[in-house]
Amino acid sequence: MHLIKAAFFLSFLATCQWGQVQAVISSELNHYLRCLEVVTDAGALLIENSITAIRLLSDCVDFQPKIKPNGSIVRFIRLAHQFAKKAIYDKPECLVQMFTNTVALIRPIIAKFDSLMCFDE
Template identity: 55%
Template sequence: MHFIKIAFLLSFLALCHKHQAEAAIGQKLDKYLTCAEVVTDCAAQLIENSVSSISVLADCVDFKPTLKRNGSIIRIIRLAYQFIQKSVVEKQNCVVSLFYTAVNLIKPYIAKFDQLKCLA
């Protein structure tokens, strides 16, 4: 799962490579790269936990669809609609708890982002 984090970081470094060579890694550029690393770490953490979060949400709303191997795209869209409808309309507390979990997951990254004063 760390491949996602590495891929994000290498992408940002590749975008900044030309400017790094020209500026000899100045203070401001170093700050931006550190901020970009925090953002990619946060995104990677969310992506890593997204599949397990969806399965926890499906268990919470008691959604157990029957899947066929040769199902059409319309059937998959219909199942996704039923899942969203059941989770948002019938059991909002499951979605709220999912958001609380996500917020608690990214709180350290937000604190580090604020500490680095990336938007200032």
């Protein structure tokens, strides 16, 4: 019988404090959701500009692939390897330029992320 009374008493205390608990949880959740929104904006921006960046990199490296429409996945992997090897070893300045452009593209988003202080908890 005492166990039931204690359970009711603790339940009553929990419902009295629920508003405060919910306010704390919702403000923290709102903060983390804003941080997550900034991260997803950065990811979307990178995905949106990835095709253009690869095209500019291939032009800078002067990579001319010979792709058949019926190529296998191994052929595409080999082609990607040749492209990466040419970009890294033959023209590394093109790769550095691509990364510099990428950093310049997401710099405002990084500033917004830093202003939210997402990792400063």
